[in-house]
Ligand SMILES: O=C(O)CCC(=O)C(=O)O
């Protein structure tokens with residue numbers, strides 16, 4: 177491969193796939209009820225990794241809840257069901273799933289997450305690592321916020337694609353793809369009108385060949 181062709185590979189928009197109507201309205205509504213009832217238990221999101229996490233509201237501003245109550249098994253099963261299709265579609269090397277790491281994130285007025293990747297580039301002593309990222313949107317209708325697009329960047333150069341957060345849409349992309357959440361505007365400021373999402377990271381064992 178010539179140097180020019182090789183550099184074009186990294187200039188390209190990275191691979192991603194979209195599944196519309198991923199959970200179905202009934203599960204989306206139960207999820208939304210769960211998030212709204214648990215408002216008080218959401219905590220500010222942090223950045224960092226296994227070795228240390230910190231608040232940085234200049235870089236990431238949103239709120240997170242990791243408790244899914246009775247919804248967890250049902251959700252994990254749905255995310256697991258779509259994994260093989262995503263690995264194939266994104267041409268990732270097949271891997272055995274160690275576990276799905278899931279969390280609910282609420283972006284309200286002024287919230288965002290600047291450009292980052294979802295993989296840790298150090299601390300290889302962690303037992304599992306993120307391979308594939310899934311983001312599912314489940315806001316209330318009518319939608320009451322603007323912005324909040326998910327921007328996926330090419331590895332080098334200026335290329336990017338913006339993905340609109342639509343209710344019950346799942347976006348999947350390799351966890352190493354640089355991406356960001358553009359600022360959200362939610363003029364009412366009402367928590368129930370937030371841009372709600374589930375992050376699902378498909379993790380593989382680091383010991384796997
Ligand atoms: O909400 C999104 O669209 C992406 C969120 C994200 O990149 C993250 O939490 O790591």
Ligand SMILES: [Fe+2]
Pocket residue numbers: 292293294355
């Ligand atoms: Fe991310």
